[in-house]
Amino acid sequence: MPSIEGRVFRGIDCNAQSFVNSFKLIKDQKLSTEIQETIRSLLFLDLDQAPAKLHLHQLTNCFVVSRLDNSKKVKAWTLHVTKNDAYKASFTFECGCAYFRLVDEHDIIDKRP
Amino acid sequence: MTAIAMTADVAKDFQDHERSLDKQRFFVDVRARIADFLAKLSMKATTFIISRSFETHARSLRKQASWFSQMAVDIDAKPRIEPLDPEFRLVERLHNLESKLVSLRSQIPLLLKSPLGNVVEEMLSARDEMRLACREMRGAIQAYEADRCARGEHMPPATSEDGVDKMLAKLAA
Numbered sequence: 241m242p243s244i245e246g247r248v249f250r251g252i253d254c255n256a257q258s259f260v261n262s263f264k265l266i267k268d269q270k271l272s273t274e275i276q277e278t279i280r281s282l283l284f285l286d287l288d289q290a291p292a293k294l295h296l297h298q299l300t301n302c303f304v305v306s307r308l309d310n311s312k313k314v315k316a317w318t319l320h321v322t323k324n325d326a327y328k329a330s331f332t333f334e335c336g337c338a339y340f341r342l343v344d345e346h347d348i349i350d351k352r353p
Numbered sequence: 354m355t356a357i358a359m360t361a362d363v364a365k366d367f368q369d370h371e372r373s374l375d376k377q378r379f380f381v382d383v384r385a386r387i388a389d390f391l392a393k394l395s396m397k398a399t400t401f402i403i404s405r406s407f408e409t410h411a412r413s414l415r416k417q418a419s420w421f422s423q424m425a426v427d428i429d430a431k432p433r434i435e436p437l438d439p440e441f442r443l444v445e446r447l448h449n450l451e452s453k454l455v456s457l458r459s460q461i462p463l464l465l466k467s468p469l470g471n472v473v474e475e476m477l478s479a480r481d482e483m484r485l486a487c488r489e490m491r492g493a494i495q496a497y498e499a500d501r502c503a504r505g506e507h508m509p510p511a512t513s514e515d516g517v518d519k520m521l522a523k524l525a526a
Binding site: 250251252253255276279280337 | 509
């Protein structure tokens with residue numbers, strides 16, 4: 241059984257320039273607020289008991305550069321950030337913290353998380 | 354563009370440039386310290402190998418040394434270092450290295466009694482210097498990071514609801 245320490249969002253990081261840039265491309269204020277609400281709801285959420293509406297999952301066979309160590313690759317996670325499932329965000333889950341990478345349309349994130 | 358707007362733009366550019374220079378100066382200093390530190394480390398790592406009991410430590414220290422040298426190359430290659438690039442990992446690395454140096458303490462007294470006594474005496478003083486250097490560098494980096502946070506240039510991961518709200522507010526601004 242995985243330890244609770246490692247499977248709960250204990251921190252959220254949206255500081256990556258790539259994430260900030262992709263977020264700023266979303267001009268629709270309603271969408272932008274919705275995305276923020278979804279991100280806010282992640283804090284202290286159990287990764288294994290996330291609400292189904294978030295579609296929180298790891299991408300299979302997709303590794304990205306770790307935010308904590310450039311020489312390492314880690315699995316990318318994605319979740320639906322809007323109710324209409326049009327937008328997704330990708331992040332890496334490292335040391336209990338979600339490091340957001342990008343937010344964009346569903347298909348784009350699936351291809352390039 | 355009005356003269357006032359132009360002046361504001363130039364002032365902002367200058368401020369950014371100055372900050373970037375500050376950052377560069379800081380990393381040049383850190384890099385010089387790392388180079389100095391590495392010179393000591395590689396010299397002493399050879400000595401550590403002499404004793405089999407230090408083999409594991411030596412390997413681990415050399416691994417750290419190679420990471421530091423890679424980081425020095427990275428710092429050189431990137432004129433502008435993005436938040437959460439290697440310098441923030443450095444604090445943790447230095448802490449690990451310091452812990453390893455402390456853990457040598459338990460083994461050194463045994464070796465002092467061996468024919469390698471003189472070498473071990475040297476190692477002891479080198480180790481203490483390294484620990485001090487580690488601590489000093491960690492302090493400098495943490496102060497630098499705190500300063501950047503205060504200026505709003507860098508924010509650590511948010512671990513509270515307030516923190517998340519602040520981060521999201523900045524994102525939406």
